[in-house]
Amino acid sequence: MRNTAVIIYIDHFIHNIQQVRNLVGPSVKICASVKADAYGHGAVALARAAERAGIDFLGIACPEEGAELRNAGIRLPLLMYGLCLPEEIPRVVDLEISAIVADAAGIEGFARSAARQKKVARLHLKIDTGMGRIGCLPEQALSLAKQIASSPHLILEGLATHFPISDEADRSFTQRQIQQFLGIVNQIEKESIRPPLLHASNSGGILQYPEANLSMVRPGILLYGYFPSREVPRTLSLKPVMELKASVLFLKKVPPGTPISYGCTYRTHETTTIATIGAGYADGYPRSLSNKGRVLIRNRCYPIVGRVTMDQIMVDVGKDPEVERYDEAILFGPNPLGPSAEEVAELAGTITYEITCGINRRIPRRYIGDT
Numbered sequence: 001m002r003n004t005a006v007i008i009y010i011d012h013f014i015h016n017i018q019q020v021r022n023l024v025g026p027s028v029k030i031c032a033s034v035k036a037d038a039y040g041h042g043a044v045a046l047a048r049a050a051e052r053a054g055i056d057f058l059g060i061a062c063p064e065e066g067a068e069l070r071n072a073g074i075r076l077p078l079l080m081y082g083l084c085l086p087e088e089i090p091r092v093v094d095l096e097i098s099a100i101v102a103d104a105a106g107i108e109g110f111a112r113s114a115a116r117q118k119k120v121a122r123l124h125l126k127i128d129t130g131m132g133r134i135g136c137l138p139e140q141a142l143s144l145a146k147q148i149a150s151s152p153h154l155i156l157e158g159l160a161t162h163f164p165i166s167d168e169a170d171r172s173f174t175q176r177q178i179q180q181f182l183g184i185v186n187q188i189e190k191e192s193i194r195p196p197l198l199h200a201s202n203s204g205g206i207l208q209y210p211e212a213n214l215s216m217v218r219p220g221i222l223l224y225g226y227f228p229s230r231e232v233p234r235t236l237s238l239k240p241v242m243e244l245k246a247s248v249l250f251l252k253k254v255p256p257g258t259p260i261s262y263g264c265t266y267r268t269h270e271t272t273t274i275a276t277i278g279a280g281y282a283d284g285y286p287r288s289l290s291n292k293g294r295v296l297i298r299n300r301c302y303p304i305v306g307r308v309t310m311d312q313i314m315v316d317v318g319k320d321p322e323v324e325r326y327d328e329a330i331l332f333g334p335n336p337l338g339p340s341a342e343e344v345a346e347l348a349g350t351i352t353y354e355i356t357c358g359i360n361r362r363i364p365r366r367y368i369g370d371t
């Protein structure tokens with residue numbers, strides 16, 4: 001019954017990588033954030049493409065994501081952004097994942113596990129300069145850096161921080177974070193501890209604070225073809241990577257006053273044709289786009305009428321429709337004639353990240369372009 005498909009344009013992903021590469025220059029490393037199954041696009045396929053496109057690191061959130069990539073034969077260095085449970089540390093060490101740490105107990109856990117496995121664990125110390133999430137307090141950074149540097153089983157591979165509002169217009173908060181981070185780096189380097197990777201910038205930082213590129217940047221959303229917010233300068237030419245489409249499964253001519261979908265929130269104004277499309281909120285298309293969204297069929301947009309249901313959406317295609325049964329309807333994607341994921345996100349009152357991450361895994365991803 002469901003002909004829904006997610007098309008992933010690999011060549012758009014590569015194009016976006018090149019855009020970021022051109023902006024940061026050849027000497028700054030790029031850690032492509034492929035956490036959350038590459039923001040819903042499929043981590044393994046995009047990691048392979050990233051590997052060929054000259055990406056230096058892949059950013060993941062948890063050990064499972066690292067295992068998936070390693071099992072698929074991905075050899076690139078992996079950086080785990082999130083913390084893990086003590087019992088997961090041996091697996092992280094075994095998979096040779098570089099790990100973020102933020103406290104003495106975590107560092108000790110990695111030292112013990114690495115010693116037991118006769119390996120060296122590579123750690124990045126995360127310093128909280130304003131995110132209020134994981135990360136040590138600035139005044140703890142030096143002693144934690146020393147703890148890592150003094151262990152024969154650990155390498156202090158990096159120092160990191162994270163920006164909560166680098167995609168907003170106000171600049172003073174992020175500038176203060178950058179200054180504070182550089183001050184801490186300086187303090188640590190004075191003790192002759194010189195971690196090779198200093199990194200802070202997410203997509204917003206890359207666009208607005210070139211002085212925070214340091215030795216590595218960690219873009220996510222830019223690589224998938226979207227700007228992180230409306231407030232950043234749109235200085236890159238990005239191509240959205242994901243397209244969500246479904247088939248027109250049914251067409252029906254109805255008289256004026258016909259109620260459409262649950263709650264009867266819409267009634268037709270005149271004689272018209274209602275097309276039923278085989279995708280719904282179970283696929284990750286937001287239910288909040290009921291009576292708000294639009295879809296692209298044969299290069300024309302049509303409004304969603306009535307509530308978005310679990311597996312089906314109704315659109316009004318007019319009295320004498322150009323639409324035919326089994327046509328393809330695009331719910332969002334790179335085609336500028338139709339809705340973008342950004343438009344869907346704005347209508348749903350959320351961010352593009354949540355839309356692409358939320359597209360259900362029961363829909364097959366079809367990879368187009370150089371895979």
Ligand SMILES: *Cc1c(COP(=O)(O)O)cnc(C)c1O
Nearest residue numbers: 033081162202203218219220221
């Ligand atoms: C997700 C994430 C990023 C990427 O953020 P974007 O806004 O998608 O560029 C960078 N760093 C960390 C620590 C993250 O969790």
